[in-house]
Amino acid sequence: MLKENGHIQAQELEIKVIxxxxxxxGALLNKHDYLYSPQKHRVYFLHEGKWFTWLEGSHLLEEYITFLQSSRAKTTSTTKWLAWQNLGVEKSLDYFTQVSYSHMNANENLNNDLRIMERTVSWGPYIPGSTLKGMLRTALLHCAIKRDTQCAKNLRHKLTDSVLKEKRFKFPESEWFKENEPDVNGLMRAIRWSDAVGTDLETASCQKYEFPLNQRKERKTLPIYYECLVPNSRLRTTLSLDMSELERVREQSKQLLPITGVDDLLSYLLEYHKDINSLLEEEFSCSWREIFRFQHETNAYIGANIGFLQKTNLLAMAGTSREWLYKTAKNILPHKMGKTVIKRNSDKINPANLKGTMYAGKPCMMGGISIRKV
Structure with missing residues (x-):
């Protein structure tokens, strides 16, 4: 529902996880911060106070501390240590843990760090408004530069110089943006996006995979696990636009993107998303057609393991010129991603790997969401 209060325009949105x-x-749970039940295929976050109280009541506290201080703790998880005690703790898991979620690789003996979701004080997973706003900023930058060829050319030279001189990928400074680009940062001051929250949201741990462009290579599994919101999760959030601040930005800066309301912001987000899928499907659909089966349901990407260079900085600045994208990537990717292979074919860039995961036994990209007005 669109609400207008003076110069503030606010649109309530629903985010559906696809x-x-x-x-x-950045928070991690190591193998001593959680328990894994292979029978239930669930990961349990330990409640520190209840866990140590339970250990003390079971006369295991001193033995557990000795274990943590030993060299075995470096390679052995608390789950395995607990199994050695033959106490049958399956029935007690809900007592000394505070939250649990399913583990998608049920046949695997989980013994790795887990990257956990951003959580509220009540331990409910959510998506911060700052993350949503950053996603929108990338889309607006992409659409603005797409409409300004000279800006795109200047930016490519700036990025190339940064990589060649410093031997690392460095996003241009905000001062350079103010002098050379549409004032996207100024525009962001007129935009507010609230945290996206939901009720009874379920999560699952998903392993990171790389899907190579080369059809002769197999997908690669990496020992990296993410706690993820599962498909069909729904969250609510509000996107607001300060119309008076927007007018001030128009008057004081170079503004290539006509914006009259929240609908325009959502349309630029969709334009950016379509450009992403156009590039990735063109390059990877022959090798991994199945991975794109859900993309027609999405209109944005957000979060981790979505390909930083492919879907954030590079594509934000790529516009529609494959030649421009190729020249930029040719200088950046070898420094940023050492073994990445860049090939040129009709002015197209071929990233070596597509990031994703396996869910319900099938490959898919991560971070695909659908944003709609309610």
Missing amino acids: TPTHVGN
Whole structure:
């Protein structure tokens, strides 16, 4: 529902998760912070206070501390240590844990760090408004540069110089943006996006996969696990636009993107998303057609393991010129992703791997969501 209060325009939105989506804050659970039940195929986060109380009541506290201080703890999980005690703790799991979620690789003995979702104080997973706003900023930058060829050319030179001189990928400074690009940062001051929250949201751990462009190579599994919102999860959020601030930005800066309301912001987000899928499907659909089966349901990507270079910085600046994208990537990717193979074919770029996961036994990209007005 669109609400207008003075100069503020606010649109309530629903976010539907289409493919597993991880939005975290860098927090990790190591193999001693959780328990894994192979019988239930679930991961349990330990409640520290209840866990140590239970250990003390079971006369295992000193033995557990000794285990943690030993060299075995480096390679052995708390789950395995607990199994050695033959206590049959399956029935007690809900007592000394605070939250649990399913583990998608049920046949695997989980013994790795887990990247957990951003969570509220009540431990409910959510998507921060700052993450949503950053996703929108990337889309607006993409659409603005797409309409300004000189800006795109200047930016490519700036990026290339940064990589060649410093031997690393460095996004241009905000001061350079103010002098050379549409004032996207100024525009963002007129936009507010609230945290996206839901009720009874379920999560699952998903392993990171790489799907190579080369059809003769097999998909590659990596020992990286993400706690993800599962498909069909629904969250609510509000996107607001300060019309008076927007007018001030128009008057004081170079503004290539006509914006009259929230609908325009959503349309630019969709345009960016279509450009992403156009490039990736063209390059990867022959090798991994199945991975794109859900993409017609999505209108945005968000979160981790969605291909930083492919779907964020590079594509935000690529516009529609494959030649431009190729020249930029040719100088950046070898420094950023050492073994990445860049090939040129009719002015197209071929990233070596597509990031994703396996869900319900099938490959899919991560972070695919659908945003709609309610």
